[in-house]
Amino acid sequence: MQRYSGFGLVKHALRHHEDWQRQWRNPEPKTQYDAIIIGGGGHGLATAYYLAKEHGITNVAVLEKGWLGGGNTARNTTIVRSNYLWDEAAALYEHSLKLWEGLSQDINYNVMFSQRGVLNLGHTLQDMRDIQRRVNANRLNGVDSEVLDAKGVQEIVPIIDGSKRARYPIMGASWQPRAGVARHDAVAWGFARAADAYGVDLLQNTEVTGFKILDGRVVGVHTNRGDIETRTVGCVTAGNSGVLAGMAGFKLPLESHPLQALVSEPMKPILDTVVMSNAVHGYISQSDKGDLVIGAGIDGYNGYGQRGSYATVEHTLQAIVEMFPIFSRVRMNRQWGGIVDTCPDACPILSKTPVKGLFFNCGWGTGGFKATPGSGHVFAATLAKGEPHPLAAPFSIDRFHSGALIDEHGAAGVAH
Amino acid sequence: MFHIYCPYCEEYREEEEFHPKGQAHLSRPEDPDDCSDEAWGDYLFFRDNPRGIHHEMWVHAQGCRKFFNITRHTVTYEILETYKMGEQPTITAETNTARPAATASSADDRAATEVKGAQGVQA
Ligand SMILES: Cc1cc2nc3c(=O)[nH]c(=O)nc-3n(C[C@H](O)[C@H](O)[C@H](O)COP(=O)(O)OP(=O)(O)OC[C@H]3O[C@@H](n4cnc5c(N)ncnc54)[C@H](O)[C@@H]3O)c2cc1C
Ligand SMILES: [Zn+2]
Numbered sequence: 001m002q003r004y005s006g007f008g009l010v011k012h013a014l015r016h017h018e019d020w021q022r023q024w025r026n027p028e029p030k031t032q033y034d035a036i037i038i039g040g041g042g043h044g045l046a047t048a049y050y051l052a053k054e055h056g057i058t059n060v061a062v063l064e065k066g067w068l069g070g071g072n073t074a075r076n077t078t079i080v081r082s083n084y085l086w087d088e089a090a091a092l093y094e095h096s097l098k099l100w101e102g103l104s105q106d107i108n109y110n111v112m113f114s115q116r117g118v119l120n121l122g123h124t125l126q127d128m129r130d131i132q133r134r135v136n137a138n139r140l141n142g143v144d145s146e147v148l149d150a151k152g153v154q155e156i157v158p159i160i161d162g163s164k165r166a167r168y169p170i171m172g173a174s175w176q177p178r179a180g181v182a183r184h185d186a187v188a189w190g191f192a193r194a195a196d197a198y199g200v201d202l203l204q205n206t207e208v209t210g211f212k213i214l215d216g217r218v219v220g221v222h223t224n225r226g227d228i229e230t231r232t233v234g235c236v237t238a239g240n241s242g243v244l245a246g247m248a249g250f251k252l253p254l255e256s257h258p259l260q261a262l263v264s265e266p267m268k269p270i271l272d273t274v275v276m277s278n279a280v281h282g283y284i285s286q287s288d289k290g291d292l293v294i295g296a297g298i299d300g301y302n303g304y305g306q307r308g309s310y311a312t313v314e315h316t317l318q319a320i321v322e323m324f325p326i327f328s329r330v331r332m333n334r335q336w337g338g339i340v341d342t343c344p345d346a347c348p349i350l351s352k353t354p355v356k357g358l359f360f361n362c363g364w365g366t367g368g369f370k371a372t373p374g375s376g377h378v379f380a381a382t383l384a385k386g387e388p389h390p391l392a393a394p395f396s397i398d399r400f401h402s403g404a405l406i407d408e409h410g411a412a413g414v415a416h
Numbered sequence: 417m418f419h420i421y422c423p424y425c426e427e428y429r430e431e432e433e434f435h436p437k438g439q440a441h442l443s444r445p446e447d448p449d450d451c452s453d454e455a456w457g458d459y460l461f462f463r464d465n466p467r468g469i470h471h472e473m474w475v476h477a478q479g480c481r482k483f484f485n486i487t488r489h490t491v492t493y494e495i496l497e498t499y500k501m502g503e504q505p506t507i508t509a510e511t512n513t514a515r516p517a518a519t520a521s522s523a524d525d526r527a528a529t530e531v532k533g534a535q536g537v538q539a
Pocket of ligand 1: 038039040041042043044063064065066067068069070071072073074075076077078079080206207208209236237238239240244259260261295337338339340364365366367368369370371
């Protein structure tokens with residue numbers, strides 16, 4: 001693999017950028033792999049990468065029914081943070097945030113990770129009490145986090161409406177300076193390229209249509225390109241996880257919902273941080289290209305159509321204009337939806353299943369982009385050892401029968 | 417935007433008057449004190465999540481405030497029927513192997529063509 005560098009860029013410029021290598025191969029499926037990852041989103045590709053890099057398992061294929069990153073990975077609003085309330089969740093997301101901090105170097109791909117900070121606004125007394133509690137919990141867990149009052153918010157974001165005229169005046173916020181955004185498709189491509197360099201086969205247009213199960217153990221998968229043998233399968237299919245679980249004969253506590261986002265026309269730099277509000281229900285940042293990146297809440301009904309209702313978009317824009325009257329005449333450019341797999345406690349599932357050798361990594365719902373490297377890292381360890389990584393262990397499916405839920409609705413909520 | 421027929425108001429109204437309330441026809445274990453963790457967890461947390469025909473409860477929140485049921489396709493989003501609480505669906509995944517043309521309760525042609533057009537966007 002050619003290494004990317006500033007020097008390389010100059011060298012290629014002199015050759016008119018005509019001989020860049022392909023970023024990854026486009027191989028034919030083999031008949032057997034040591035491990036198969038289903039789903040070529042960020043989490044699946046990261047899993048394959050860490051399997052190869054940290055565990056030396058390189059006879060691996062990633063099976064993706066569409067194109068790499070075509071699911072939620074390149075549809076999200078790219079917010080990365082780790083200020084979750086409970087110990088188990090904070091540990092997992094903070095592990096991920098630490099990996100983000102060295103990711104571009106590690107995979108030799110510029111994922112444009114930008115630690116521009118995230119504000120989670122409070123608009124009521126109860127919001128502020130919850131923020132205090134969460135910030136204190138964060139600090140005990142070594143997660144950088146501060147409580148700001150209304151003036152503090154206004155200092156960081158001068159254009160926000162901090163007046164008492166607002167229908168839901170801003171009373172303060174939690175502030176995580178190390179949080180930020182990253183370029184989501186670069187994350188998929190970077191992990192893909194780095195995994196391919198270790199010999200991982202990335203098989204696009206390859207849809208898994210069933211599992212071969214013998215005596216309660218997985219021994220292979222059926223695909224539209226033929227059957228493939230393997231004794232270890234990691235299923236990382238986000239909104240379609242319930243469908244895959246159905247093929248393997250069990251049920252997951254997930255519901256698939258449309259989640260929408262939109263971007264505006266590009267503008268000059270005006271917002272240099274990320275602002276989220278659970279109460280008025282919207283979140284916003286500005287991309288390096290200049291467009292405002294705006295996320296909605298889920299549509300309440302189940303849906304696999306990668307589109308939601310217009311009313312949801314309208315409510316989101318009302319919330320944005322409520323917080324930023326200055327944006328009231330900005331025109332929106334594009335709007336789209338993804339299918340998110342929401343879990344009853346707003347936490348993911350990283351788990352063994354009733355089928356031996358078959359593991360699921362799903363349930364990230366509306367907020368898994370931030371976890372991409374961490375999720376891949378602990379899931380790879382889980383696949384390699386056959387036992388859950390310590391950070392993954394609390395996120396087993398068993399919790400929905402034992403009652404040991406990790407209720408992150410407060411920190412996850414609308415917020416991503 | 418869905419155009420939903422409320423079986424109580426006997427009228428088509430816009431989606432914003434309604435709220436989806438999750439899977440229909442769930443029954444609470446007869447004696448919660450006497451059921452296994454398995455059965456109780458299943459009842460609380462495990463829902464059908466089909467890619468296809470789904471039966472769900474909705475409430476006409478800004479209308480008659482009554483709950484009722486909808487049979488809907490979760491990929492095309494087409495509403496196949498709406499029916500009152502206590503009634504059973506006439507269209508199910510088993511009976512609907514060939515998808516029927518718009519039925520009486522989903523005669524909103526505009527919505528139907530819109531959702532069909534959107535099928536091409538699936539990844
Ligand atoms: C609009 C929107 C905004 C969001 N905003 C944020 C945010 O700001 N911050 C944040 O942290 N998270 C956010 N998220 C959530 C985040 O995008 C997801 O949690 C995360 O990207 C999930 O990654 P993944 O790799 O698990 O799933 P995906 O990227 O969806 O990958 C799953 C892949 O599996 C493939 N697949 C499915 N079925 C099969 C099959 N049978 N065979 C083969 N392949 C199959 C799919 O084609 C897909 O490519 C947002 C999501 C959406 C939709
Ligand atoms: Zn009604």
